[in-house]
Amino acid sequence: MKTNYKVLVSDPLGNGGLSILKKEPRIGVDVKTGLGESELKEIVAKYDAIVVRSSTHLTKEIIQKAKRLKVIGRAGVGVDNVDLEAATKQGVIVMNTPEGNTISTSEHTMSLLLALARNIPQAHAHVREGEWKRSKFIGTELHGKVLGVIGFGRIGREVAMRANAFGMRVLAYDPFIAKENLRQLGVEFTDLDSLLKAADFVTLHVPLTDATQNMINEKILRIMKRGVSIINCARGGLVDEEALYQAIKSGHVRGAALDVFEKEPPGKNALLQLDQVIATPHLGAATQEAQESVGISVAQQVIDALLERGIRNAVNLPSLDFETMRLLKPWLTLAERIGSMHAQLFGGSFRKVSIRYGGEVTSFNLAPLTLAVVKGLLTPICGETVNYVNAPALARERGIVVNESKTTQAEEFTTFISVQVTMDHQKNLIVGTLFGNQDPRVVRINEFFLDATPKGFVLVIHNEDKPGVVGGVGTILGKNKVNIAEMTLGRVTKGKKTFAMTVINTDQTVPAKVLKELKAFRPIIDAKVIKF
Ligand code: NAD
DSSP states (O other): OOOSEEEEEOSOOOHHHHHHHHHOTTEEEEEOOSOOHHHHHHHGGGOSEEEEOSSOOBOHHHHHHOTTOOEEEESSSOOTTBOHHHHHHTTOEEEOOTTTTHHHHHHHHHHHHHHHHHTHHHHHHHHHTTOOOGGGGOOOOOTTOEEEEEOOSHHHHHHHHHHHHTTOEEEEEOTTSOOGGGGGGTEEEOOHHHHHHHOSEEEEOOOOOTTTTTOBOHHHHHHSOTTEEEEEOSOTTSBOHHHHHHHHHTTSEEEEEESOOSSSSOOSOGGGGOTTEEEOSSOTTOSHHHHHHHHHHHHHHHHHHHTTSOOOSBSSOOOSOHHHHHHHHHHHHHHHHHHHHHHHHHOSOEEEEEEEEEGGGGGSOOHHHHHHHHHHHHHHHHGGGOOTTTHHHHHHHTTOEEEEEEESSOOSSSSEEEEEEEESSOEEEEEEEEETTTEEEEEEETTEEEEEOOOSEEEEEEEEOOTTHHHHHHHHHHHTTOOEEEEEEEEEEETTEEEEEEEEEESSOOOHHHHHHHHHSTTEEEEEEEEO
8 A cells, every 4th residue: 555654663662652653544664673873874765754762873864864754753751862953954853752651650669669668679689598587677667657759740749649548748849830739649848958857768750950960969968867768760860879878878878779870870889789779770661551651652643743633742843944944043042041041040930931022033933932931941940851842731730821922113122032930039031132143142131231142051140249259250260270261241230239240151060169169259149050
């Protein structure tokens, strides 16, 4: 039978997904797994869609040869095996399946929680060695204990429900979600400190972002209750492994169950030498059901996209024609960076995002730009699972209202995107424009007018405007080998005092200890490092 579209499945997909693809009469499917780059290059030109898991690497060279390609479907979340830029440039939609892993990962978290509480792996090894010293393995009940859930998204919520069924008291910390509709889950929302002080078990369900990297560090571990156990079924990199090792050695932490590691496989990781640590090789989503579920989702999504029924879970935004995309691209970058800057500078629980477009930019379709602002705002919080398609739903879920308006009149700038974000107790404004129709610039942060490049590593300093501040900052950065690439400054007088906002692009990131030194420098009120 003649088919309209050809789909290549280049990694094992599971029968559910495959049969959905094969049942669609307008689609012809080839399953060819384990191909190398040169073999793929030879055959890609025939296909309208490619379905991958994590093994196939779709490089720029392969994508450039794929002249008919419209869709790349990734069964799973991370898309680091796909050259997104090359795909976007060529108008290829890249989509992932962020939802299929939730139940499996929450069940794995529960397995680890129980295994930790009752020393199951250690006891199992003991019996296999022919021993029977039962008193060595006295465990602890979960009933009546406090579980601290850090990150209350898809998986955190499922874990909380299961822990409730075990009679645990569940405390949750997630500053970025609207709590109102979640109270019925029987969870107490707290600040991080209260959670750490009360929890007998702490489980992590946040994405790995700049803000969450090493969030379980020496300082945080010290706040935790003595005898706490820690479960990480989210991402390696959330836990400072050396600090955890020391905390277990000292007896402050009773034990840890780790499904993920900073480096995977972890090799000779010191944590694995400790009896109190149990480990699994990133098995959170490794169930038949989850594998089936992501396979089914990706198959349905690819069919819907090819047959133009709609696009779900796109991680890029190429559904504009090439010329529009070329003109819109710098504005999309600017919009996303303004959103990201809001999240990184001001954080917190966002309530309302008001986006105003002014001047020339209003001649474009503004919907993708609004999406880009929201995506930028949520990505530092939610990580890689945010995409252009789910950004509005994620915003709604968090109780964030987004509104958009436009003016054709020029204001302070002839053309601009202005984003005001309202939080519980404050409002912040960032305005950006393009220089030479190409280069994103941030030209206003709250009352400060400046000319900052939102690119690479950026240090943002709020200070009292006094002689010597710039020199002092330069000296601290210089002696710590952080090179200044660009600098801009805006000033405002309030009463008898003048304040400044200084934005510095640096060639390297500013390490935490240097940031601390800067914050201790008297005229500085606050300093933050952000990254684009
Ligand atoms: P999600 O996006 O639904 O939820 C993450 C939650 O973390 C969000 O509600 C967000 O508001 C919150 N958050 C972000 N930064 C925070 C911070 N600093 N403090 C507190 N909360 C914060 O994601 P999910 O699907 O529930 O996945 C959670 C984690 O599990 C991710 O890291 C994901 O990569 C990982 N994961 C692991 C496996 C595995 O095989 N082990 C499988 C699937 C997912």
